[in-house]
Amino acid sequence: MKTKEQQEAEFRAFATAQRDSLRRYAYLLCGDWFEADxxxxxxxxxxxxxxxxxxPGGAPAYVRKIVTNVFISHRRLSWVRRERATSELPVQRLERPQEAVDQRLEMIAALNRLPARQRATLVLRYWEQLSVDETATAMGCSTGTVKSQSAKGLRKLKELLTESAVPVRA
Structure with missing residues (x-):
């Protein structure tokens, strides 16, 4: 049996190795680097x-599942903390001269408009490149749910991006 110090050292090594990847994944889920942190x-x-x-072999998938659950739970409870919408736009405008940057920002904005479960499903399936079974395991749901959430999410994403500069494949 490992000592407490050995377990802590193993966890520190794991967390250090996984932090950047988890942060990028969390950003794709929530669209905000501070919230991702x-x-x-x-x-x-x-x-x-x-x-x-x-x-040890299942730790990366397990921690990804935890990030997904924390994100979904956070979105479910965030209605209490939501910012209030106003009719005034911010005065300062970001200059984004590069088309690829514009497209990426529009994609992130469109992803952010999806319901939390659809967004998590799309990020796991198409960004993290997990299979349907792996996505179901990461989200703690059935493969049928993954398939339906993927279909609904892709349909909604295509609808949101149709009017933007992001090219949508038919």
Missing amino acids: DLVQKALTKMFAAWHRVE
């Missing part, structure tokens, strides 16, 4: 508490 921190805190029960 918070999601990763909460997920790693939960992972640390369960570290002694986690199989």
Whole structure:
């Protein structure tokens, strides 16, 4: 049996190795780097508490599942903390001279408009390149749910991007 110090050292090494990847994944889910940092921190805190029960080979998938669950839970509860919409636009405008940057920002904005489960499904399937089964495991749902959430999410994403500069393949 490993000592507490050995477990902590293993977890630190794991967290250090996974942090950047988890942060990028969390950003794709929430669309905000600061919120992504918070999601990763909460997920790693939960992972640390369960570290002694986690199989080393399954740890990356398990922590990704925790990030997904924290994101969905955070979105579900965020209605209390939401910013208020106003009729006035911000005065300052961002200059984005590069077309690829514009397209990426529009894609992130469109992803941000999807419901949390659809967004998580699309990010896991098409950004993280997980299979339907792996996505179902990461989200804690059935493969049928992954397929339906993917179809609904892609349909809505295509609808949102049709009027933008992002090229949409038929």
